[in-house]
Amino acid sequence: MTEKEKTTEEKKEKKPVEETVKEEKTTEAPQTQRVAQNTVFIGGKPPMNYVLAVITSLSASNAKKVTLKARGRAITTAVDTAEITRRRFIKDLKVSNISIGTEEMPAREGENRTRMVSTIEITLTKD
Amino acid sequence: MTEKEKTTEEKKEKKPVEETVKEEKTTEAPQTQRVAQNTVFIGGKPPMNYVLAVITSLSASNAKKVTLKARGRAITTAVDTAEITRRRFIKDLKVSNISIGTEEMPAREGENRTRMVSTIEITLTKD
Numbered sequence: 001m002t003e004k005e006k007t008t009e010e011k012k013e014k015k016p017v018e019e020t021v022k023e024e025k026t027t028e029a030p031q032t033q034r035v036a037q038n039t040v041f042i043g044g045k046p047p048m049n050y051v052l053a054v055i056t057s058l059s060a061s062n063a064k065k066v067t068l069k070a071r072g073r074a075i076t077t078a079v080d081t082a083e084i085t086r087r088r089f090i091k092d093l094k095v096s097n098i099s100i101g102t103e104e105m106p107a108r109e110g111e112n113r114t115r116m117v118s119t120i121e122i123t124l125t126k127d
Numbered sequence: 128m129t130e131k132e133k134t135t136e137e138k139k140e141k142k143p144v145e146e147t148v149k150e151e152k153t154t155e156a157p158q159t160q161r162v163a164q165n166t167v168f169i170g171g172k173p174p175m176n177y178v179l180a181v182i183t184s185l186s187a188s189n190a191k192k193v194t195l196k197a198r199g200r201a202i203t204t205a206v207d208t209a210e211i212t213r214r215r216f217i218k219d220l221k222v223s224n225i226s227i228g229t230e231e232m233p234a235r236e237g238e239n240r241t242r243m244v245s246t247i248e249i250t251l252t253k254d
């Protein structure tokens with residue numbers, strides 16, 4: 001195995017699978033080409049953690065738009081995050097789009113069927 | 128207190144406060160003037176219960192539109208209900224509108240602050 005292949009392999013392993021890890025992805029990589037499209041992945045932490053992530057991503061990159069993504073039980077947290085951010089912190093923030101969907105998740109250990117999990121995407125836009 | 132005032136008072140008291148009571152409101156009153164605007168209130172039961180309510184309300188009143196309303200942790204169930212209904216049962220059902228909001232709830236016993244609860248409304252439309 002060459003050195004390059006090894007690095008690719010490592011990258012694959014690092015790919016976050018759990019929701020709780022996901023939001024670090026956004027804060028880790030603000031220097032990529034996707035600056036214009038801010039995304040905050042919502043996991044199992046309290047809404048306030050994600051409110052902070054939303055505020056940070058809006059002010060740091062000076063972007064006008066941020067998208068919250070969540071699935072399963074974190075959907076409620078995503079709605080809470082959007083509502084707390086725009087009611088308590090950034091008053092001119094508008095909910096410009098909400099879409100829902102379904103994702104197929106691999107079966108848990110001991111189960112033999114893939115699970116269907118609902119997802120939500122909430123886009124917040126600053127005037 | 129006149130008889131009429133008494134009735135109004137009783138009505139106020141009957142207003143459902145808990146989520147788990149709410150969905151009965153819809154099934155109880157299909158003969159009111161709000162037939163065109165079907166609403167299913169989502170509570171703490173499994174999504175399948177509400178999927179059935181959505182299918183029933185669409186076929187019984189021959190309506191083209193149904194609105195799912197939920198708050199707090201039931202928001203996830205509302206999204207699940209919408210997704211299961213349109214993916215597994217009524218294929219030509221479209222998500223025509225989603226809106227989120229915040230409601231003030233009375234404080235729980237032992238607490239002295241009102242709680243803010245997130246809400247969601249999902250409107251499904253049949254072609």
